[in-house]
Amino acid sequence: MTTSNSATAGTGSGWITARRFLGLCLAAAVFASALCLVTVRHEGRKASFDLARLEPERDSLQDDWGRLQLEQATARTQAQVEALAHSKLSMTVPSPDDVVLMVAP
Numbered sequence: 001m002t003t004s005n006s007a008t009a010g011t012g013s014g015w016i017t018a019r020r021f022l023g024l025c026l027a028a029a030v031f032a033s034a035l036c037l038v039t040v041r042h043e044g045r046k047a048s049f050d051l052a053r054l055e056p057e058r059d060s061l062q063d064d065w066g067r068l069q070l071e072q073a074t075a076r077t078q079a080q081v082e083a084l085a086h087s088k089l090s091m092t093v094p095s096p097d098d099v100v101l102m103v104a105p
Contacts (some may be wrong), residue, residue: 085091
């Protein structure tokens with residue numbers, strides 16, 4: 001009977017060691033998960049802050065883009081008017097000697 005008790009005691013001791021090891025592994029996994037959660041939340045807040053900081057710049061760039069598109073359309077229209085005046089009406093740009101400046105009284 002002593003032989004079976006010592007075999008059982010050895011198995012029980014191994015079982016406790018395995019449970020402790022499993023508990024330590026689970027505790028480490030919980031700690032790692034908590035650390036990852038804190039990191040992800042921090043990165044999310046940082047990204048949100050960066051987004052809020054960049055939104056006015058985006059709005060300004062969109063305004064500039066609209067203004068540049070309008071300028072391009074206006075320049076294209078002026079070039080078309082000049083081309084039509086030259087081809088259909090035989091108009092040319094006057095020489096500097098032909099230009100007269102008038103001053104309002």
